[in-house]
Amino acid sequence: MTSTRTKKVSVTRSLLQRFAAAPYFFWAVLFIVIPLIFVAYYSFTDRDFAFTLENIKAFFTPKYLTILLRSVKLALLATLICLLIGYPAAYFIARTDPKKQKTLIMLIMLPMWMNFLIRTYAWMVLLQDTGIINGALESLGIGPMRMMYTEGAVVVGMVYDYLPYMILPIYSIMTKLDHRLVEAASDLGCNPFAVFRKVIVPQSLPGVVSGVMMVFVPSISTFYISRKLGGGNFYLIGDAIETQFNSNNLHMAAAISFVLMLLLLAGMFVMDRFSDNSSGGGLMP
Amino acid sequence: MNNSADKIIRLENIVKSFDDEMVLKRINLEIGDKEFVTLLGPSGCGKTTTLRIIGGFESPDEGVVYFDGKAVNDVPPYKRPVNTVFQKYALFPHLNVFENIAFGPKLKGASGPGLTAKVQEMLELVNLKGFEKRSISTLSGGQQQRVAIARALINEPRVLLLDEPLGALDLKLRKDMQLELKNIQQRMGITFVYVTHDQEEALSMSDIVVVMDNGEIQQIGTPEDIYNEPQNAFVADFIGESNILDGQMLDDYYVSFSGMKFRCLDSGFLKHEPVDVVVRPEDVDVVSPERGMLIGTVTSVTFKGVHFEIIVDIGGFKWMIQTTDYVENGSVIGLYIEPDAIHVMKKSEFSGMFGDYSTFSEEMEHLSDTEEPEEE
Ligand SMILES: Nc1ncnc2c1ncn2[C@@H]1O[C@H](COP(=O)(O)OP(=O)(O)OP(=O)(O)O)[C@@H](O)[C@H]1O
Ligand SMILES: [Mg+2]
Numbered sequence: 001m002t003s004t005r006t007k008k009v010s011v012t013r014s015l016l017q018r019f020a021a022a023p024y025f026f027w028a029v030l031f032i033v034i035p036l037i038f039v040a041y042y043s044f045t046d047r048d049f050a051f052t053l054e055n056i057k058a059f060f061t062p063k064y065l066t067i068l069l070r071s072v073k074l075a076l077l078a079t080l081i082c083l084l085i086g087y088p089a090a091y092f093i094a095r096t097d098p099k100k101q102k103t104l105i106m107l108i109m110l111p112m113w114m115n116f117l118i119r120t121y122a123w124m125v126l127l128q129d130t131g132i133i134n135g136a137l138e139s140l141g142i143g144p145m146r147m148m149y150t151e152g153a154v155v156v157g158m159v160y161d162y163l164p165y166m167i168l169p170i171y172s173i174m175t176k177l178d179h180r181l182v183e184a185a186s187d188l189g190c191n192p193f194a195v196f197r198k199v200i201v202p203q204s205l206p207g208v209v210s211g212v213m214m215v216f217v218p219s220i221s222t223f224y225i226s227r228k229l230g231g232g233n234f235y236l237i238g239d240a241i242e243t244q245f246n247s248n249n250l251h252m253a254a255a256i257s258f259v260l261m262l263l264l265l266a267g268m269f270v271m272d273r274f275s276d277n278s279s280g281g282g283l284m285p
Numbered sequence: 286m287n288n289s290a291d292k293i294i295r296l297e298n299i300v301k302s303f304d305d306e307m308v309l310k311r312i313n314l315e316i317g318d319k320e321f322v323t324l325l326g327p328s329g330c331g332k333t334t335t336l337r338i339i340g341g342f343e344s345p346d347e348g349v350v351y352f353d354g355k356a357v358n359d360v361p362p363y364k365r366p367v368n369t370v371f372q373k374y375a376l377f378p379h380l381n382v383f384e385n386i387a388f389g390p391k392l393k394g395a396s397g398p399g400l401t402a403k404v405q406e407m408l409e410l411v412n413l414k415g416f417e418k419r420s421i422s423t424l425s426g427g428q429q430q431r432v433a434i435a436r437a438l439i440n441e442p443r444v445l446l447l448d449e450p451l452g453a454l455d456l457k458l459r460k461d462m463q464l465e466l467k468n469i470q471q472r473m474g475i476t477f478v479y480v481t482h483d484q485e486e487a488l489s490m491s492d493i494v495v496v497m498d499n500g501e502i503q504q505i506g507t508p509e510d511i512y513n514e515p516q517n518a519f520v521a522d523f524i525g526e527s528n529i530l531d532g533q534m535l536d537d538y539y540v541s542f543s544g545m546k547f548r549c550l551d552s553g554f555l556k557h558e559p560v561d562v563v564v565r566p567e568d569v570d571v572v573s574p575e576r577g578m579l580i581g582t583v584t585s586v587t588f589k590g591v592h593f594e595i596i597v598d599i600g601g602f603k604w605m606i607q608t609t610d611y612v613e614n615g616s617v618i619g620l621y622i623e624p625d626a627i628h629v630m631k632k633s634e635f636s637g638m639f640g641d642y643s644t645f646s647e648e649m650e651h652l653s654d655t656e657e658p659e660e661e
Contacts, residue, residue, distance in 0.1 A: 178375070180371060180373060180375040181375055181377060181378075183342050183362070183371070183375065184369075184371060184375035184376075184377070185377075185388075186361065186362045186363045187340060187342075187362050187363070187367075187368060187369045187371075187437075188363075188368065188388050188389040188392065188436070188437075188440065189363050189389055189392045189393065189440075190363055190392060191361075191363055194392065198388075199377065202379045203378075203379060205379075
């Protein structure tokens, strides 16, 4: 094949590709870029739409920083627990025979098909002072324990809601893991535990990175869960946005969102650097 | 030949099936300490499976694997004194070249300058000096293959299993690496179990060649034995070029084929027993028709560099003959066959499967020679 010919082919293809991608491009501009511009615009303006830095400054006051810190703490805790539960779960699902895998993944995703308000209410019923769990504890003589309106309850809510987002990317990479590498490691002297540590864990890191981001991001900006399960004692950044929004201070709400978004982007960037997942396989590009 | 005391590996009645298809049918094989043993056979005949059973990656359905006289069927791969160069390299993509090669020694606690020096030595051995920082994904197939060899060799195992370790290399590098591997094997005193479907490689490197087909061992012997005394038509056809003729043993030292009677060196057959007769193309002398034991017409002449390869039609059977004398296409020539050029074999299931060279064409030959071991 001559080089000019190759060139021609690639030109046609890229034109074609661009053409095919046009609707997505339009969609992305309409529903992602334009709203983002609005958020930025509102962040830097006051009620009269005059330029101001007051909203941003207001974020960096103890009031909001405390809320941010609390949000980060609870989200990290939820992410960590999701990882501890999700990683082994993904590993074992990927090891079961392929026919069962489908069912197991279905079961993991099933709760996601329910409205999250209902899921949250379900946890309220479970955790209440007079709830099912306390009822059981009481009959065992351990007595009712205070579970509702604690930090623990909020974290449980987050873990329950976002666990599938941890399991799915890790599972997807585990199924693609090259079994020959496992054999090679064991050939070179690794016992099963060493194989896990030296081959399976490093290979699954891109999935872990995706999972961590996909749990951490919604966890940190969650609202409602904290209000319902935390009883308003654990006001989170998501709640703060909602409050500002409801009290019609769109500019402050936008500023909080904007700063949070920048912080998350910075975090993702660092994560991406750190994981350097050239092998891919996770859900992140 | 070694006696059974210094056999390091013994396979006894190994049977293995995948999905009800028997891929190894009662394999019996002894491998001597420090021997270079090659499993040779066409694609899909069970070479890799045999190797995987020795390595412990597959367990036999029936039969016993012995190491030093002890059954090791239940010993996992990481506890066997064996390392493997896998057919598909199986390098760790998350580690660079250095880390891949250092993987085994590190597990055993090696570190520091000692380890670095050892890895360097291995890199030099496989002709990859300066590649230590490279990531695996940036290497060519041949380079990956050589990293895989270094990664296994650095452990100085008692037995090294090599599954077509030179398959992805170009001819020149392949010849160099063949010599290098043979040197290493002798210098380090490692038992090599080597898999290939390249018969030339098998003949030139091995102490013992094991010819397999269809899950069965067809012949075990030294390269000379295998070439000069093939046990059946399959081996004769698979190793080198052969004219395989339908013949009849007349008496001890007398055999008939192509309608003529020949003296030979074989005995111990029944009188008038039907046999397969092998005559190698290079063992036939081209003479004038008057002096020929057989007379035929040349139907094709190909220049091969050192010799000519000619196809001669004798009573409808196309012979392949290699000769250094030029003959004209279409000319009538005589063939002279010395008694020691004739090899008589018992009839087998393969008899008649390998005909003459009438369908022979250069292109076909070329294709089958350069067949890559890509498929699995
Ligand atoms: N894990 C497996 N599951 C099912 N069939 C298998 C498996 N491994 C090997 N086989 C089959 O067993 C037969 C022998 O395979 P094997 O890999 O040992 O061949 P080979 O001699 O190494 O061939 P090649 O030269 O192509 O590598 C083939 O028919 C193959 O399809
Ligand atoms: Mg093979």
